[in-house]
Amino acid sequence: MNRSFNNALSRATFAVALVVWLAGGVTAVAAEPKPRYGVTFGQEGNEVEMQVVPARMGIASNAMPTPADPSVRGIVAAPARRSTVPVSTNAPAASVELKSESVADYKEDGFEVSIDDVAGEAVSNDLDATGKLSLAILFDNDARQVDLSDSTTMKTLNSILKMMKDRPTLKITIEGYVDYTGVMEWHALGQAPDYGQAASEDRAYAVKKWLVNNGISSLRINNVGKGMRGAEGDSEEQRKLNRRVDIVKLSE
Amino acid sequence: MSSSPANKRVPGIRAPAPNGGRGFTMIEIVVVVLILTLVAGAYFYIWRQQGRLSANDQDVAAYYMAAALFMDAFHADSRMARKLEPTADGCIMEVMTSGGLEQVTYTLRGNGIERLMNGKTKVYTFGKPLRENAKVLFRVSELTP
Numbered sequence: 001m002n003r004s005f006n007n008a009l010s011r012a013t014f015a016v017a018l019v020v021w022l023a024g025g026v027t028a029v030a031a032e033p034k035p036r037y038g039v040t041f042g043q044e045g046n047e048v049e050m051q052v053v054p055a056r057m058g059i060a061s062n063a064m065p066t067p068a069d070p071s072v073r074g075i076v077a078a079p080a081r082r083s084t085v086p087v088s089t090n091a092p093a094a095s096v097e098l099k100s101e102s103v104a105d106y107k108e109d110g111f112e113v114s115i116d117d118v119a120g121e122a123v124s125n126d127l128d129a130t131g132k133l134s135l136a137i138l139f140d141n142d143a144r145q146v147d148l149s150d151s152t153t154m155k156t157l158n159s160i161l162k163m164m165k166d167r168p169t170l171k172i173t174i175e176g177y178v179d180y181t182g183v184m185e186w187h188a189l190g191q192a193p194d195y196g197q198a199a200s201e202d203r204a205y206a207v208k209k210w211l212v213n214n215g216i217s218s219l220r221i222n223n224v225g226k227g228m229r230g231a232e233g234d235s236e237e238q239r240k241l242n243r244r245v246d247i248v249k250l251s252e
Numbered sequence: 253m254s255s256s257p258a259n260k261r262v263p264g265i266r267a268p269a270p271n272g273g274r275g276f277t278m279i280e281i282v283v284v285v286l287i288l289t290l291v292a293g294a295y296f297y298i299w300r301q302q303g304r305l306s307a308n309d310q311d312v313a314a315y316y317m318a319a320a321l322f323m324d325a326f327h328a329d330s331r332m333a334r335k336l337e338p339t340a341d342g343c344i345m346e347v348m349t350s351g352g353l354e355q356v357t358y359t360l361r362g363n364g365i366e367r368l369m370n371g372k373t374k375v376y377t378f379g380k381p382l383r384e385n386a387k388v389l390f391r392v393s394e395l396t397p
Contacts, residue, residue, distance in 0.1 A: 036395045037336055041365060043378055044386040048319050054333035
């Protein structure tokens with residue numbers, strides 16, 4: 001009786017030890033970081049960058065990235081369709097003031113901005129009052145994608161998203177801009193003359209894509225690139241403001 | 253030798269034109285030719301500009317199509333790769349296939365990237381240079397975590 005009890009106890013101990021060992025091994029394998037490789041290929045000046053992780057079979061995240069994937073840089077997005085709707089450019093511009101929480105507050109929260117927290121109504125009222133809004137979505141020089149890690153940008157995007165969801169018949173045009181200095185730099189680097197125009201179109205398209213990915217019908221959003229039109233001033237702050245995106249109310 | 257009265261020039265009366273008053277003067281013809289030349293020149297200029305733009309668009313489209321094909325092949329190989337080793341002009345992958353462990357080598361060759369596997373090569377080219385004297389680049393490097 002005592003012997004069989006000891007046998008059962010030792011077997012149970014062995015089984016538990018085996019399970020612990022296996023679990024530890026699996027955890028270690030899962031936690032082991034896979035080496036990542038950066039691949040740059042293509043013609044000089046138009047090279048494409050991508051990242052690959054070998055031996056990641058069957059993992060969806062390792063599927064071939066689309067051109068819009070953040071891991072791929074260099075592929076020029078398809079040219080945005082030109083707006084066929086006449087847009088009034090006479091409407092006065094107004095800045096969106098982020099009145100509530102400070103940027104630091106959002107950074108402390110890990111950039112978690114809920115759609116319920118944003119000042120969608122303020123944006124909505126400002127758009128109605130002026131017909132056109134300059135959004136607090138600023139881009140770095142030569143950047144064409146929205147910086148989703150920036151809390152101000154996320155807050156602004158969520159404001160627009162909330163407004164579009166609250167007003168389901170509202171149609172807008174998103175206008176992208178570039179600054180004069182960037183265009184000159186690109187020209188000096190030998191880029192095509194319409195590089196700045198393409199960059200402004202991509203900026204508008206990036207914002208539209210974010211809204212569409214978050215449930216807004218693409219039929220409600222026009223996107224146009226304005227190049228460096230409307231850019232004024234030569235200070236660093238002004239140039240930064242010129243690398244922006246505006247929205248214009250089309251109809252409702 | 254005296255001229256007939258019909259051929260005598262009468263002062264103040266213009267002699268009728270030999271073609272009976274029809275046709276154009278040289279100045280009229282020159283003006284018309286100039287206008288036609290200007291119009292044709294403008295059309296030719298626009299046509300040539302559009303042709304250049306179209307050719308440029310085609311080159312860009314062909315370039316990114318070729319880039320997408322290369323990306324597709326490279327990603328397919330890397331998904332099956334057990335190991336990837338960057339080299340000076342490309343990389344070598346150890347790939348597990350149905351025939352066992354094999355090597356796939358990607359190497360920069362002139363104006364293209366060559367893929368070598370089982371003695372079979374395929375060269376991915378990227379079409380006409382989009383910029384003057386633009387070379388093809390190919391770099392693989394391990395990223396620091």
